[in-house]
Amino acid sequence: MFDISWGNLLVLAVAGLFILGPERLPGAAAWLGRTVRQIRQYASGAQQQLRSELGPEFDELRRPLEDLRSLREFHPRRMVTSQLLGDINDLPREITLTRNGTNGYGAPPAPPVSTPMPAPQRPLLPGERPPFDPDAT
Template sequence: MTMFGISYEKLFVLAVIALFVLGPERLPAAATWVGQNIRRVREFAGHANRQLRSELGPEFDQLREPLEQLRGPLQDLRSLRDPRSALMRHLLDEPSPPSNGPVPSARPAVDTDAT
């Protein structure tokens, strides 16, 4: 996985599409522009994070704690978007323990002594 959850294969396909759409003359300039803007967004996010941390102090970590607790279940939900990982998770999960009660039948009992 790479940035934004895009695999290398998908990046390659996007690069080939960009080559056809933009052409070999404009592709390097477009790639430079995209790289510069991604760098600016990262710098902005890092600056905002440092500013919040300095202004909130220890309360910042208290605010982040519930979000970190949600990260695990969200990763589980994201893995369900990929059919292969969802299938592997389903196949590798331990089966639920059998119940001790009677197993309900799918068909209702039919009375054969109709007189």
């Protein structure tokens, strides 16, 4: 629910130790535990009360929420690949995409093509105007 790692918990404990001091920290931790437990009891009681009052309609209300949760596993790249190519396991080996190290999945990188260098331009003479292209402006 809150995605708190052990490192974050340790930082919070050290900050609490400095802020509250060693004599008040155990009492604050106990109060926090009781409060969290009480909030969970209230939430579960409210859910049970809703379920008992709504009956089967409660499950109909939960269905759209579960559909939204399924969108968490939505991967656009996988969806586009499956729509364009179908099941990637059914393709011949020559057509399957390979994983390259630069930009994810794609065709294997082509070897670099050597292009000839353009001829160097001569510098402008003093007082000479640079070339002007009216179509470029």
